Amino acid sequence: MIKHAALALELLEDRCVPDGNVTVFTDGLNNLIIQGDGANNAIVIEQLGSTEALRVGGINATLINGSA
Secondary structure: OOOOOOOOOOOOOOOOOOOEEEEEEEOOOOOEEEEEOOOOOOEEEEEOOOOOOEEEEEOOOEEEOOEO
16 A cells, blocks of 8 residues: 655745855956855956956856855
């Protein structure tokens, strides 16, 4: 005889679980330094318009300098 049991499900609140943290900075020679923490980091680097400025952003819950 097969017995069936009802599953008890509970909804949880939304959570953001960061996958990793990347530190981004420039050194005294204006070199861009990017260091990851060894987790599954994913970043995107974009040039801002026609300037020399860059934007580094985290994707897939990767934090940049501790922030989303």
